Amino acid sequence: FWRGYNNTYRYKRCKKMYALVDCNNFYVSCERLFQPHLAGKPVVVLSNNDGCVIARSDEAKALGLVMGTPAYMNEKMFKEYGIKIFSSNYTLYGDMSDRVMKTLKTFAPKMELYSIDEAFLDLSELKYADLYELGIKLRTTIIKNIGIPVSVGIAPTKTLAKMANRYAKKNFKDIGVYAAAPGNALDEMMENTLEADICGIGNRYTTLL
Secondary structure, eight states, X not given: OEEOSSTTOEEOOOSOOEEEEEETTHHXXXXXXXXXXXXXXXXXXXXXXXXXXXXXXXXXXXXXXXXXXXXXXXXXXXXXXXXXXXXXXXXXXXXXXXXXXXXXXXXXXXXXXXXXXXXXXXXXXXXXXXXXXXXXXXXXXXXXXXXXXXXXXXESXXXXXXXXXXXXXXXXXXXXXXXXXXXXXXXXXXXXOOGGGSTTOOHHHHHHO
């Protein structure tokens, strides 16, 4: 047995367990590392040639800035709210990603790189580890050693792990970790997740479901 996201939940452990680790607002977080005074302020990163918005801080999201919109369409909002704008710096982002991924490899025997800011860890061989505590330690280590905030979702499948990661961001932001093994925690997550928010399900499948 292992502990879930708090002491009230305990579950029978599954044979397969995965963690999806996702860097929060990755490009923005990289820029803030070198300008820490921007913490808590709206920040965006633009695509090549400063064409479109490709990353937003939580503060920018709260203002209604939409991912992928052309920068010129947001110029009025940029000025009105004093939003800090950065041109994309892929050399920096690649270097920071490499540091994060190397750190993740020290926590599990198997890792699958999913994108520049996401990776799956196969935790199945960690039979006696408290996976929730492992998620907390993983998140704390990356923040302390690298300075990039991450969220961790733990579950029996990769799709559920990605759902758990999203659920952690939306509902346990301060903790940043959600463990969704079969039991109350998994049921809670499923009941509070819309079909459209499941990875791989688009508008047509949402309508069908």
